[in-house]
Amino acid sequence: MDALFQYFKKFNPLSKEAEKAIAEISSIVAIKKNKDLQPIGHTCKTIYFIKKGVARIYYFKDGIDITERFFFENSIIARVESLFTGKPSRKAIQILEDAEIIAINSTQLFKLYDTYPEIERLFRKIFEAAYVETVNRIEGIQFHSAEERYNALLNEAPNVLMRVPLKYVASYLGITQVSLSRIRGHR
Amino acid sequence: MDALFQYFKKFNPLSKEAEKAIAEISSIVAIKKNKDLQPIGHTCKTIYFIKKGVARIYYFKDGIDITERFFFENSIIARVESLFTGKPSRKAIQILEDAEIIAINSTQLFKLYDTYPEIERLFRKIFEAAYVETVNRIEGIQFHSAEERYNALLNEAPNVLMRVPLKYVASYLGITQVSLSRIRGHR
């Protein structure tokens, strides 16, 4: 649990009582490579924190598997389009490397917001930061060629290319696996 | 000011005192078409609400003007990559139709969060919803052809095509103006 509280400190340090309240609604999950942590169609009622391992959010478009995002150690995963709307998610979370994960019950977490404004503030800040990342990502997509996008990924997140099958990287970059392979050949 | 409080009600109704506190740190701005409401390089310290008019956030990539997003009546505008990080924004806000805007001082607003948890909650919810929209937009971009993106816009936000110059729409869709014109010709 400690890794999680260390992570929280970067956003909003919590009192011991608040940490304890979060610990009480959280559990630790060990899950194997290639397993789905959460399936498509399930309403998101859990916020995950990766202690160890790699994961991705993916969905299907016209039967094709598309990766929305990758997640590594020390990050929060949530399918926000479901978490914040209460609607079933069209997306799944899949584990790409054997993982250790902390699962926080979001229904109970949102209740804690009333008792602990510091917890509400913490998650406000966490999701504000995630929002900024997502806005920046759109900028990275608009008007950049596939090759530019690949090179940007190589610079900014080389771990993605080292730890994740390329077929998943291709759809993340918005191109086919064949195109990605061609681009990689260009050097 | 009333339009703003009506808008807030959809997210989190406020007490009279909280409304008053927000009114005190807000002002009304009238601004003409084609003017920049906020220039590039300026650190975002204001959250805007459009009462009347149209606006866009834009930036330059390799000297080319790119539209990030459009905003219409009854919506909140903020350059979140600056607002939530305190860094200068590489983006500007431009008015596309003579506008009436409510400007909320964000430095003072964030201070109100300590006194009025209901205000913190309100803006948490507003930005959570904006975050969800942004995530959904990425899904709309990945693996859709320019023509699919154009048709989706035509269905989901025809007002964009009716009220905004096409040259701005093109970069929003991630294509050139010439390509957009060609796609429009296909019917």
Place this chain on the structure above:
DNA sequence: GTAATTATTTATCTTATGTTAAAGGAATAC
């Protein structure tokens, strides 16, 4: 350790979108 499966690359052909240039329409300034 071998067979079977899955992932990646390479090749060929096709198509959508970019680029540049020019013409026609619409909006704006004075």
Place this chain on the structure above:
DNA sequence: GTATTCCTTTAACATAAGATAAATAATTAC
């Protein structure tokens, strides 16, 4: 109200990325 500027379309050509198929390479199951 006219001239000027800006916006949009059209055309011709170039190029990046998609589709399909087949060959290697790497993993996984047993």
